[in-house]
Ligand SMILES: Nc1ncnc2c1ncn2[C@@H]1O[C@H](COP(=O)(O)OP(=O)(O)OP(=O)(O)O)[C@@H](O)[C@H]1O
């Protein structure tokens with residue numbers, strides 16, 4: 001066997017294993033591997049929130065650093081001015097004595113040069129030849145080229161005995177002797193007061209931010225939820241639609257950002273509807289084409305039954321006749337369903353007297369009811385009630401309901417077809433009730449699905465009757481409800497009441513109040 005074939009076999013074995021695993025646990029989620037989970041896009045809400053909050057949280061420490069620097073330079077200002085004054089005052093106390101600089105400190109000057117309760121203060125006066133005239137011996141010196149002009153005060157940061165200090169320094173012009181340089185006066189203080197002030201400023205700025213930041217996050221959260229609300233509304237709108245509602249969504253009501261999405265969704269719906277329309281037409285055409293051969297088959301079987309034939313042939317012919325009758329009924333049901341579903345084909349709606357339609361539908365079924373020894377009754381208001389609709393369809397609808405009532409009620413039962421006019425709600429209720437087997441509550445939503453029949457019930461229907469009823473009711477803007485027969489007196493049988501509620505068609509002038 002070649003290496004390639006080997007690999008192919010190994011791959012097939014892997015696939016088999018994976019399949020076996022899935023069959024072993026039919027409730028395992030479908031192939032949601034970690035990679036697939038990672039590839040799933042994140043929620044829009046989380047994504048936007050992240051992209052807004054991450055920069056905000058990054059910018060925050062940066063703004064703190066900038067605030068700290070600004071606070072420090074602000075804090076330096078007033079203390080530098082005070083130090084500058086000290087330097088001037090000290091410079092004024094230098095006098096020439098025999099050509100040598102001498103410092104005489106009155107008590108008042110000595111006072112302010114003394115350390116306060118926060119910072120230590122230092123000073124130094126160096127004479128024309130660099131000799132110490134007064135103050136600290138070990139004060140650091142400024143660079144030669146940085147010495148200011150006499151009368152001007154400069155500042156610098158420096159270190160004295162391991163402590164950070166701020167130094168204000170100036171020079172004093174002295175009667176010139178060759179080789180002499182101006183007298184250097186330096187006043188310095190440690191930085192505690194400045195740090196304290198800078199810290200106070202920082203605290204004043206940062207503390208409120210601990211309240212403001214969570215508030216900002218909360219507001220962003222709230223704003224995002226509000227901003228994404230139209231998406232939720234759209235989702236709710238789509239979910240609330242009936243499964244067979246393929247009408248386009250209103251793109252105009254969507255925000256501009258999701259309008260393209262809605263438009264493409266609508267395009268998809270249109271294509272889907274066209275496809276379904278084609279399919280329905282195909283079913284209708286096929287059903288129509290089958291009608292004639294089925295009718296022929298049945299006629300031929302009935303003709304053949306009249307001839308002399310053996311008992312077996314006779315039985316087969318009877319079987320053919322019933323089967324073709326059932327097939328013909330199925331085809332008729334399919335055609336009715338296709339017609340009812342095809343709402344686009346422009347069914348002609350006219351004002352219809354439902355009382356009359358119901359009466360004639362009942363008349364159609366009297367014979368069938370009598371054959372099963374049933375009491376088929378009809379109740380209607382005295383005055384005619386009209387709806388806007390298609391009489392053929394409405395009659396088809398009632399026929400299906402009466403057919404069900406007769407089929408699923410044991411012989412001797414009672415069936416009532418009732419037209420009730422609810423003038424206040426402007427509705428007319430078409431009710432068919434029986435004393436039959438009833439439809440269990442759990443089955444009520446399912447029996448209106450196509451081809452659904454209750455398991456274990458006798459009968460040879462195909463499960464299309466109530467689907468047709470629902471479609472016809474919907475095309476008339478009406479509603480189908482399945483209930484217990486409330487008028488039923490026998491507790492043993494539930495009995496069924498199927499009701500179709502339609503809007504009454506009110507002719508102008510029918511009501512005295514109408515304008
Ligand atoms: N009046 C009723 N009483 C009891 N069960 C009913 C009644 N009407 C309908 N059903 C139940 O609901 C199921 C679906 O009814 P539906 O009319 O849709 O189909 P069907 O009668 O079986 O077939 P079809 O009407 O296409 O010949 C039936 O199989 C039956 O079990």
Ligand SMILES: [Mg+2]
Pocket residue numbers: 400403404461464465466
């Ligand atoms: Mg039926």
